[in-house]
Amino acid sequence: MREKGRERVFLSLGANLGDRQGNILQALQFLSARAVVKKVSSFYETDPVGYDDQPRFLNAVCEVETDLEPSGLLAFLLAIEKRMGRLRPFRNAPRPIDIDLLLYGDRLIDEADLVVPHPRMAERGFVLIPLAEIAPEVVHPLLDRSVASLARSVGEKGVDRVERGLRFRLDRDVQQESPRIAASLTRVGVTNLERVIRVTDGGRPTLFEATLDLFADLGPERSGVHMSRFSDVLEELAEAFSSEASPDFESFAERLAEAIAASQGARYAQVRLRARYPLERMTPISGRKVEELATFIGIAASDGTRTRRLVGVEVDGLTVCPCAQAIVRGYERQLLLDEGFSEEEADRILDLLPIASHNQRGRGTLMIGADEKVRAEHLVSIVEASMSSEVYELLKRPDEFFVVNKAHRNPRFVEDVVREMLSNVGLVYGDLPDGAFVLARQENLESIHRHNAYAERQGTLGEIRRELNEGIETSHHTSLEEWLRGDRSS
Ligand SMILES: Nc1ncnc2c1ncn2[C@@H]1O[C@H](COP(=O)(O)OP(=O)(O)OP(=O)(O)O)[C@@H](O)[C@H]1O
Numbered sequence: 001m002r003e004k005g006r007e008r009v010f011l012s013l014g015a016n017l018g019d020r021q022g023n024i025l026q027a028l029q030f031l032s033a034r035a036v037v038k039k040v041s042s043f044y045e046t047d048p049v050g051y052d053d054q055p056r057f058l059n060a061v062c063e064v065e066t067d068l069e070p071s072g073l074l075a076f077l078l079a080i081e082k083r084m085g086r087l088r089p090f091r092n093a094p095r096p097i098d099i100d101l102l103l104y105g106d107r108l109i110d111e112a113d114l115v116v117p118h119p120r121m122a123e124r125g126f127v128l129i130p131l132a133e134i135a136p137e138v139v140h141p142l143l144d145r146s147v148a149s150l151a152r153s154v155g156e157k158g159v160d161r162v163e164r165g166l167r168f169r170l171d172r173d174v175q176q177e178s179p180r181i182a183a184s185l186t187r188v189g190v191t192n193l194e195r196v197i198r199v200t201d202g203g204r205p206t207l208f209e210a211t212l213d214l215f216a217d218l219g220p221e222r223s224g225v226h227m228s229r230f231s232d233v234l235e236e237l238a239e240a241f242s243s244e245a246s247p248d249f250e251s252f253a254e255r256l257a258e259a260i261a262a263s264q265g266a267r268y269a270q271v272r273l274r275a276r277y278p279l280e281r282m283t284p285i286s287g288r289k290v291e292e293l294a295t296f297i298g299i300a301a302s303d304g305t306r307t308r309r310l311v312g313v314e315v316d317g318l319t320v321c322p323c324a325q326a327i328v329r330g331y332e333r334q335l336l337l338d339e340g341f342s343e344e345e346a347d348r349i350l351d352l353l354p355i356a357s358h359n360q361r362g363r364g365t366l367m368i369g370a371d372e373k374v375r376a377e378h379l380v381s382i383v384e385a386s387m388s389s390e391v392y393e394l395l396k397r398p399d400e401f402f403v404v405n406k407a408h409r410n411p412r413f414v415e416d417v418v419r420e421m422l423s424n425v426g427l428v429y430g431d432l433p434d435g436a437f438v439l440a441r442q443e444n445l446e447s448i449h450r451h452n453a454y455a456e457r458q459g460t461l462g463e464i465r466r467e468l469n470e471g472i473e474t475s476h477h478t479s480l481e482e483w484l485r486g487d488r489s490s
């Protein structure tokens with residue numbers, strides 16, 4: 001957004017010596033050191049005006065925002081020209097770069113070394129045609145005519161729009177050639193692509209810094225995917241999304257997977273997205289509002305006709321080791337017996353008091369794949385309820401005691417946490433079909449070891465329900481990849 005009262009400033013750039021495109025881009029880069037370049041027109045190849053016996057020009061126009069006053073800006077432009085090797089052997093001589101100040105808001109300046117609007121702009125097609133492209137409605141303050149109208153008057157003769165790019169001949173499309181070894185590949189693509197994406201959460205558009213992995217499959221007959229198309233599709237979609245109502249991370253991933261399948265001509269495309277999401281929470285005892293960040297995960301896969309999607313979360317919590325707690329309890333019981341307490345008294349005392357153990361930060365992951373909408377915020381609560389205790393960024397003393405006490409009353413191994421998650425999912429999502437998918441994972445950063453403890457269950461809700469409700473062990477655990485690729489009716 002333009003700051004209130006800030007004037008729109010337009011510059012023209014021209015070059016007809018050396019690497020003309022490189023020179024204009026270099027000048028724009030230098031300009032960015034003291035101004036914000038808001039818009040740049042296309043590049044135009046133009047007939048020389050004034051002194052004919054010289055090479056054709058490359059011209060462009062840009063709009064900048066700057067806090068430099070006109071005289072300071074002119075000095076800056078001249079300094080850039082000089083820095084880029086501009087000599088002035090005679091008027092209208094060929095030059096690696098020329099930067100003119102066309103318009104500075106509505107200001108009229110007529111000084112010895114600066115005239116604004118630029119005195120010759122209204123008769124120059126190489127200025128007006130690119131200017132009309134980025135600011136047709138702007139009015140020339142002396143002539144009181146719009147740029148579009150001035151451009152129409154001078155016409156486009158001798159001003160030809162050119163594509164930017166390095167000149168090279170693409171004789172071969174290497175990615176489309178046959179590979180030496182004809183094996184198909186399961187997933188090929190880009191990982192760790194970082195982008196700011198916009199999600200309209202409840203009508204309010206919010207920016208998220210997301211990390212994306214984008215994949216397509218590759219047939220045995222093609223040597224490669226089109227890497228650049230992955231991010232092309234992403235940019236287009238990110239733009240389209242900003243104007244749409246209430247999509248979420250999973251639908252972003254879903255549309256992206258569909259667009260990748262189409263753009264790559266792939267039979268299978270997969271998108272994995274992670275973003276940090278702020279959650280408003282309340283501390284347990286002091287009731288203070290705190291904001292916490294959880295990791296939201298969106299995964300989608302498309303075969304061009306059908307798309308499967310998952311929503312997931314990754315949440316940190318606290319787990320207390322049941323094994324160490326049992327050892328401590330046994331030790332304390334003996335101490336009490338040695339002090340003369342009866343067995344009954346010792347057990348009563350130990351039932352009453354919290355028992356020490358080692359505890360650690362655990363990372364729980366829960367993902368659900370279904371056509372039905374599943375809210376990631378709800379999954380956060382399921383994961384937290386499955387550990388010994390949830391954790392908080394900020395705790396007052398009574399809150400701290402609450403967490404420590406709760407955790408020691410609920411000792412859990414990684415296996416317990418995963419099983420709790422499965423049971424809680426069964427409880428909360430009784431209405432989801434058997435074909436829905438669940439991944440529950442817990443990794444504990446053990447405090448008394450250097451290694452981590454890990455447990456995981458993947459499977460369809462049907463498989464999990466058969467075990468939980470009917471006690472029938474399912475020998476096959478449908479994996480995430482299988483579910484994403486396969487038939488959901490299982
Ligand atoms: N609006 C303006 N933008 C840039 N330079 C200007 C402007 N008004 C006056 N000048 C003066 O013109 C001088 C010569 O400029 P320059 O050598 O770039 O001219 P040119 O590009 O060859 O010709 P033209 O001015 O017709 O584009 C600059 O040193 C500057 O002081």
Ligand SMILES: Nc1nc2c(c(=O)[nH]1)N=C(CO)CN2
Nearest residue numbers: 014046047048049050057126
């Ligand atoms: N086509 C074209 N002709 C010119 C140009 C220019 O940038 N493009 N600049 C000039 C002096 O500023 C003189 N003539």
